[in-house]
Amino acid sequence: MDRHKFFRHNTEKLPIDLIIEVLSRLPAKSVAICRCVSKHCDSLLASQVFKESFLTSSLSxxxxxxxxxxxxxxxxxxxxxxxxxxxxxxxxxxxxxxxxxxxxxxxxxxxxxxxxxxxxxxxxxxxxxxxxxxxxxxxxxxxxxxxxxxxxxxxxxxxxxxxxxxxxxxxxxxxxxxxxxxxxxxxxxxxxxxxxxxxxxxxxxxxxxxxxxxxxxxxxxxxxxxxxxxxxxxxxxxxxxxxxxxxxxxxxxxxxxxxxxxxxxxxxxxxxxxxxxxxxxxxxxxxxxxxxxxxxxxxxxxxxxxxxxxxxxxxxxxxxxxxxxxxxxxxxxxxxxxxxxxxxxxxxxxxxxxVENLMFLYKKPGLIHGTISN
The missing domain is CATH 2.120.10.30 (TolB, C-terminal domain)
Structure with missing residues (x-):
């Protein structure tokens, strides 16, 4: 089983709150890598709930x-x-x-x-x-x-x-x-x-x-x-x-x-x-x-x-x-x-x-957006 299948197989069995708690302790670059694992992970890590948890962890x-x-x-x-x-x-x-x-x-x-x-x-x-x-x-x-x-x-x-x-x-x-x-x-x-x-x-x-x-x-x-x-x-x-x-x-x-x-x-x-x-x-x-x-x-x-x-x-x-x-x-x-x-x-x-922060100030046409830089 490759690492993407392994990660997806195990995360689907874990409570969402626990996944957010664990992944919010990662650096921003690692979060960007995790978003590539699956659509499920991408949706979770792009959510406002995760971004707020990540910022709280970063402030510490x-x-x-x-x-x-x-x-x-x-x-x-x-x-x-x-x-x-x-x-x-x-x-x-x-x-x-x-x-x-x-x-x-x-x-x-x-x-x-x-x-x-x-x-x-x-x-x-x-x-x-x-x-x-x-x-x-x-x-x-x-x-x-x-x-x-x-x-x-x-x-x-x-x-x-x-x-x-x-x-x-x-x-x-x-x-x-x-x-x-x-x-x-x-x-x-x-x-x-x-x-x-x-x-x-x-x-x-x-x-x-x-x-x-x-x-x-x-x-x-x-x-x-x-x-x-x-x-x-x-x-x-x-x-x-x-x-x-x-x-x-x-x-x-x-x-x-x-x-x-x-x-x-x-x-x-x-x-x-x-x-x-x-x-x-x-x-x-x-x-x-x-x-x-x-x-x-x-x-x-x-x-x-x-x-x-x-x-x-x-x-x-x-x-x-x-x-x-x-x-x-x-x-x-x-x-x-x-x-x-x-x-x-x-x-x-x-x-x-x-601190590292995954949030956007706001979204509006004409602003520059992007993913986490490598």
Missing amino acids: RPLLLFKFDRMWQFFSTPKRQNFCDNLNVVATKYHMGSYRNFDIRSFQSVHGFIYMRCLSKVDEPSQVICNPCTRQQITLPRLETRNLGSQSFFAYDPIQKQFKVLCTMYDRKYKVLTLGTGELLWREIECSFPHHPESGRNGIRIKGVLYYIAYTSCGDSQIVCFDVSSEKFSFINIEMDRYVLELINYKDEKLGVLVCYSNCGFHAEVWVLDDTNEVKWSKHMFVMPMDGVKSMWTTERGDIVWVSSRWTHPSYISYCSMGSKRVRRVEIKGVEDTVSMRQDRCEFHTSTNH
């Missing part, structure tokens, strides 16, 4: 994702709590070449969907959302910004289960686009405290709230809190003698802020927001890496992990025990044979909580 095993400029090449590795001497990453090619030679100015991953702000030499910036697993790609409608520029944030509403893009424009207008509801339309929303997001920052998302650093019209620095469901803004003031270097999702449940007393110093503190109502912080000393920080997160134990801001050969992930304050570096393997370097460095983007 997040990935570190690396994306290099000017090429549709992604590298990923499991997001670990403990590290060995080497960290092996796997490169996967996704053939979505319409934005291949664009510069990426923003890169944000939410529940497996990737938002990118792409810039060419001749056109206005394009806002693109894609799913590497399904190869779906959507270009968002352009906004009239009167040549003043804008900045966008990608987020997920866990209550309505909707993806949203928040666009903050420098003429003090704020707009939201909700995906999956039909025609793509921007809606203007109110904000009683005009602000400008700090350029180049993507913000972080914790329990349905988007946090990002911004400046008021008076030049004061604040942390903006945007409730994705209600689309309401609130703010957390930052003491003026501090310089905010990075926002952190502390243990996947609290807002963390990496601050220093000077933008050129290496001694810093990690502030953890323990009480959002009273705005009470706990503070932990931290020694800043001399080569800068690209992305930072924490383990379940509270150890701090980061990727250096410059990608070189070799390149490293570093992590610091908040107890001993000992810093350890782990070399990243698997990139050097694929990525061509320019002067021993290249531009790259990271996501610290990427």
Whole structure:
């Protein structure tokens, strides 16, 4: 009996719930192979029930994702709590070449969907959302910004289960686009405290709230809190003698802020927001890496992990025990044979909580659809 007949013979005897539970633990590429076994398997694995189960399973095993400029090449590795001497990453090619030679100015991953702000030499910036697993790609409608520029944030509403893009424009207008509801339309929303997001920052998302650093019209620095469901803004003031270097999702449940007393110093503190109502912080000393920080997160134990801001050969992930304050570096393997370097460095983007997702944002004529890429 060949493997297809064996698989079909055994799966027809098993409860559907058990089959879904087992197969939802596979990587997306393996699911694509299983869909070729039979029409029965294809129908089951293409169902909304299975896709939701697969996403739930994927959320429990997040990935570190690396994306290099000017090429549709992604590298990923499991997001670990403990590290060995080497960290092996796997490169996967996704053939979505319409934005291949664009510069990426923003890169944000939410529940497996990737938002990118792409810039060419001749056109206005394009806002693109894609799913590497399904190869779906959507270009968002352009906004009239009167040549003043804008900045966008990608987020997920866990209550309505909707993806949203928040666009903050420098003429003090704020707009939201909700995906999956039909025609793509921007809606203007109110904000009683005009602000400008700090350029180049993507913000972080914790329990349905988007946090990002911004400046008021008076030049004061604040942390903006945007409730994705209600689309309401609130703010957390930052003491003026501090310089905010990075926002952190502390243990996947609290807002963390990496601050220093000077933008050129290496001694810093990690502030953890323990009480959002009273705005009470706990503070932990931290020694800043001399080569800068690209992305930072924490383990379940509270150890701090980061990727250096410059990608070189070799390149490293570093992590610091908040107890001993000992810093350890782990070399990243698997990139050097694929990525061509320019002067021993290249531009790259990271996501610290990427997951595989088999869902489409929505189906509509004219959108790009596809199966899981090999």
